[in-house]
Amino acid sequence: MDVDPDADENFTPNPNSKPKIVMIMGATGSGKSKLAIDLASHFPIEIINADSMQVYQGLDLLTNKIPVQERKGVPHHLLGTISPDIEFTAKEFREHAIPLIDEIWSRNCLPVIVGGTNYYIQALVSQYLLNDFADDLEANCSLDLPGDTTKPDCELEPKGAACDYTHARLENLDPVSANRIHPNDHRKIRQYLNLYESRGVLPSKVFQGNTMEVCYTAWLLCKFIVPSYLVLE
Structure with missing residues (x-):
């Protein structure tokens, strides 16, 4: 991935451009979390979870949350932090994620949003309400x-x-x-x-x-699972 010309090497945004975010989407088990951790070896990043099941506390194995030892010290947000008694809607996700993105940028890091819940992703990048x-x-x-x-x-x-x-x-x-x-x-x-x-x-x-200004310029990465019978030996 190339560094954007509108940002310096520490990802400090140009005041005349929209902040940049990376979004990694894909099916369960496609390797989204691993890709995000791999990015952390090249760029200063923090990860925001955008999986509608993984946001909730508990059920780590059932929801396939990335284990702490595999996070390699990369900060994760909205991962197992919401009470299961609360319905965490797309609107609430956006209200939590936007301040987190601002905080991550203030630390000169790149926000990476990881998850397969499309309506969470759309809540950040769509202008429609x-x-x-x-x-x-x-x-x-x-x-x-x-x-x-x-x-x-x-x-x-x-x-x-x-x-x-x-x-x-x-x-x-x-x-x-x-x-x-x-x-x-x-x-x-x-x-x-x-x-x-x-x-x-x-x-x-x-x-x-009823529209709002799109706040970010998003780089979208999609992970796919290739069936084993399609892989040539």
């Missing part, structure tokens, strides 16, 4: 959405027949928002359709009025 709106709506049904003058119905799922929570239905209702997510991202599909069913608001309309 729809997940926050959907989470708040599901929590208290009191959100004021653009152009909405009616009191929300606190029962998100429609009465009567079960809602068809499919990407095809979302694509038919709102092609713009459907194009932004993977057809297998069932969590987000459900959020978007709940928003429409409960408030009659298309998710793409929320995109238009």
